[in-house]
Amino acid sequence: MGNLAFLLLEAAREMLEEVGPAQLSLRAVSKRIGVSSAATYHHYANRADLIGHLAAQGFRELAKVFMQTDVDRTSLQSQRNISVGYFNFARSNPALYQLMFGPEIASGEMIPELRVAREEAFVALKRSIADYLEQDLDSGEVRRASLAGWSFIHGLSSLALNNALRIPEGATDESFVDRTLQGLEHLLSAWKK
Structure with missing residues (x-):
């Protein structure tokens, strides 16, 4: 069977969106693609390892949203497009999004791949904002603006996913x-007034 690690991750992502994280197990993922649990444990040490890789995949996809280059990155339109892309990513991948920022990931030991992917996503956002503000990537203004921008769109996305606010029909x-x-x-x- 081709690249088993990739197939297992793909199956886990499908299951995550279908049944949520609580029912996601190595045994269930193995069964879904028709391999033994032993074969799965060869690629993922345990459930936490598997969901860590899923979350890392999500952060890599989110980094791509932040790195979009369809417009001049120094324009306000670029920042608007990033916000829309982020919101669309969250709404298109609700279970993955909630896993990425959920308590299961935050409270556990983070696998190195997840730590790197999470940091790469934040750096991609900072780079976009640095281009827009025409400032150095490591400046205080860029960091503050990046935290504010991420907080805004993350909060909006989370409120929408949890039905805490109603999106007009x-x-x-x-x-x-x-x-x-x-x-x-x-x-x-x-x-400001």
């Missing part, structure tokens, strides 16, 4: 994010 991800960004802009301009 007929609203697209783009229009919904645009309206919230306009609200944030209004709030910040009032705060």
Whole structure:
């Protein structure tokens, strides 16, 4: 069977979206693709290792959202597109997204691959914001703006996924994010006065 580690991860991701993390086990993933549990343990030491690799995959995909280059990265439109891409990623991969930021990952020992992928995602966001602000990647302004930007869109995405706020019927991800960004802009301009 081809690249078993990849096939196991692919099956685990499908199962994660179908049944959630609680029912995700090495045995269930092995059964899904028709291999022995022993073969699975050869690639993933335990369940925590498997979900760590899943979360790392999610952070690598999120880094790609942050690295988009479809517009001038020094434009405000680029930052808006990143917010929309992030929101769309979360809504398209709800179980993976919640796993990436959930208590199971945060409370456990993080595998090196996950630690690297998480950091790469944050650096990709910082790079985009550094380009927009025309500042050094390691400047305090870039770090603060990156934390603020990530916090905003992460909070919005989490609220939407957990049905804590209602997305108006007929609203697209783009229009919904645009309206919230306009609200944030209004709030910040009032705060500056």
